[in-house]
Amino acid sequence: MRLLRLRYSDFRNLADVELAPSEHATIAVGQNGQGKTNLLEGLFFLVTLKPLRASRLQELVRFGAERARVAGTFLLGGAEREIAVEVSGGLRQAYVDGKRASSLEEYFGGVAVVAFTPDDLDVVKGGPEGRRQFLDRAVFNRFPAYLRESRAYGRALKGRNRLLKDHVAPDYLESWDVTLSQTGARLWTRRRALLTELAPRAVAAFAAIGRTVDPAAYTYAPAHLDDVDFQSAAEPALARALHEALVRRRARDLERGFTSVGPHADDLEIRLGERLARTYASQGQQRALILGWKIAEIENLHAALGFLPLLLLDDVSSELDPERNAYLMDYLAASGAQTFLTTTDAALVEKAASADTVWYRVVGGTCTVEARGEGPASG
Ligand SMILES: Nc1ncnc2c1ncn2[C@@H]1O[C@H](COP(=O)(O)OP(=O)(O)O)[C@@H](O)[C@H]1O
Ligand SMILES: [Mg+2]
Numbered sequence: 586m587r588l589l590r591l592r593y594s595d596f597r598n599l600a601d602v603e604l605a606p607s608e609h610a611t612i613a614v615g616q617n618g619q620g621k622t623n624l625l626e627g628l629f630f631l632v633t634l635k636p637l638r639a640s641r642l643q644e645l646v647r648f649g650a651e652r653a654r655v656a657g658t659f660l661l662g663g664a665e666r667e668i669a670v671e672v673s674g675g676l677r678q679a680y681v682d683g684k685r686a687s688s689l690e691e692y693f694g695g696v697a698v699v700a701f702t703p704d705d706l707d708v709v710k711g712g713p714e715g716r717r718q719f720l721d722r723a724v725f726n727r728f729p730a731y732l733r734e735s736r737a738y739g740r741a742l743k744g745r746n747r748l749l750k751d752h753v754a755p756d757y758l759e760s761w762d763v764t765l766s767q768t769g770a771r772l773w774t775r776r777r778a779l780l781t782e783l784a785p786r787a788v789a790a791f792a793a794i795g796r797t798v799d800p801a802a803y804t805y806a807p808a809h810l811d812d813v814d815f816q817s818a819a820e821p822a823l824a825r826a827l828h829e830a831l832v833r834r835r836a837r838d839l840e841r842g843f844t845s846v847g848p849h850a851d852d853l854e855i856r857l858g859e860r861l862a863r864t865y866a867s868q869g870q871q872r873a874l875i876l877g878w879k880i881a882e883i884e885n886l887h888a889a890l891g892f893l894p895l896l897l898l899d900d901v902s903s904e905l906d907p908e909r910n911a912y913l914m915d916y917l918a919a920s921g922a923q924t925f926l927t928t929t930d931a932a933l934v935e936k937a938a939s940a941d942t943v944w945y946r947v948v949g950g951t952c953t954v955e956a957r958g959e960g961p962a963s964g
Contacts, residue, residue: 586696586895586923587659587923588628589660589665590605590657590658591606591628591656591658592604592655592656592657593623595650595652596623596626596645596647596655597620597647597950598623598949598950599624599627599647599950600950604624605943606943607941607942608923609924609942610917610934610942611923611924612931613926613946613947614931615929615946619948619949620947620949620950620951620952621899621928621947622702623950624925624947624952625637625899625925628655628897628925629897630670631655631656631657632657632668632693632697632698632895633693633698634677634732635725638704643672643675645672646673651673652671653671653673654669654671656680657669662695666682667680690729690730690733697886697890697892698894699726699882699883699886700896700899701897703901705719705875706872706901708875709863709866709872710863710868710871713850713853716852717848717849717852720776720853721735721776723779723878724776726882727778727885728779734775737768738765738769738847741761741769742844742847745762749841749842752839753839755839762828762832766825766828766831767824769823770821770823770824770827773823773848774823776805777815780803782889783885784803784804786880786881786884787801787877787882788800788802791873791874792877794873794876794912797870797873799857799858800858801857801877802855802856803855803878804856805851806851806854807851808851808852809846810827810846831844831847855874857874862874872904872906872909873909876913883896893920893922895923895924896917896923896925897924897925898917898926900927900928902928902930902933902934903933913937914935927947944956944957
């Protein structure tokens with residue numbers, strides 16, 4: 586998979602921007618507030634249909650414009666395909682080769698992206714919601730059906746929570762509990778499968794980043810789930826266990842007005858040695874734990890899909906200590922992946938660059954190619 590061209594129309598502050606990215610690193614340099622993150626966000630949205638930053642879809646549309654559009658021409662299995670996404674009236678629509686995409690799986694086939702942002706670096710010490718989202722991004726990448734599956738779960742959860750807020754009699758919850766336990770068990774098996782593949786790679790990557798004797802551990806922690814061995818139970822057994830837990834917690838959930846058990850309440854536990862990294866690891870170690878995870882995700886996708894995902898790195902170099910940043914830049918340069926980096930300071934990412942790097946200067950929502958390096962083009 587390779588991205589050949591990318592075009593933004595009225596996407597945030599990018600009124601009309603066209604990029605011709607490098608096969609390897611493409612680097613956008615600019616001061617704060619110019620549109621660097623918007624560039625990555627548009628690409629991430631194109632490939633995942635999900636916003637990179639927590640925001641309402643309508644915020645992606647340039648102020649005063651009707652519709653935002655991002656389109657990319659990809660080389661997929663030897664053929665050029667155009668995928669595009671539009672947002673207007675708070676809704677999104679995906680297109681493949683100019684036609685409305687009939688299924689999300691069709692839309693996603695063959696394209697994957699791993700994004701790494703400064704927000705990710707705070708995931709270890711933040712709340713469980715951030716870690717669930719962090720985990721889910723990796724699951725979406727690995728199992729495109731997960732997008733549809735997690736929407737089905739979300740609808741069921743909303744339905745049950747609505748009844749809880751209406752203080753219905755407990756028996757009225759039964760049909761939602763059945764749906765929730767079936768859709769929830771599916772999310773569990775997806776998350777579990779992803780972690781089984783990814784955790785050993787992340788542990789190894791963390792060990793290679795170095796400077797910590799304690800090994801890392803990344804494990805799934807289901808909330809309030811008893812009487813089932815989460816690691817080994819088959820999906821129907823997980824569904825039964827979730828159903829039982831939902832039934833058991835009906836009275837208390839009615840009292841509190843929300844559902845207290847299920848994939849939306851779980852956590853991704855990240856440990857250093859025996860201890861929770863959230864409270865015990867230094868900031869540098871926490872960031873290395875995330876870096877290890879991201880590298881594992883790239884390698885895992887490569888192994889599972891047979892191609893490297895696109896890599897998006899939004900201004901992370903300024904947040905890593907010099908040694909870990911150097912490790913990351915070396916890794917990127919050696920990976921051969923098509924990579925998009927943003928930075929306010931070109932010197933921080935220089936090691937990820939090579940002769941075919943395309944440099945852009947971003948100013949006020951416009952991008953211009955900037956000649957660099959020691960060749961005659963540098964002037
Ligand atoms: N919907 C929108 N329409 C127009 N401009 C927007 C929109 N959303 C954000 N912006 C502008 O985008 C700029 C921030 O872009 P961003 O990519 O985050 O900058 P940075 O270069 O620091 O990463 C701000 O000037 C903000 O006002
Ligand atoms: Mg930014």
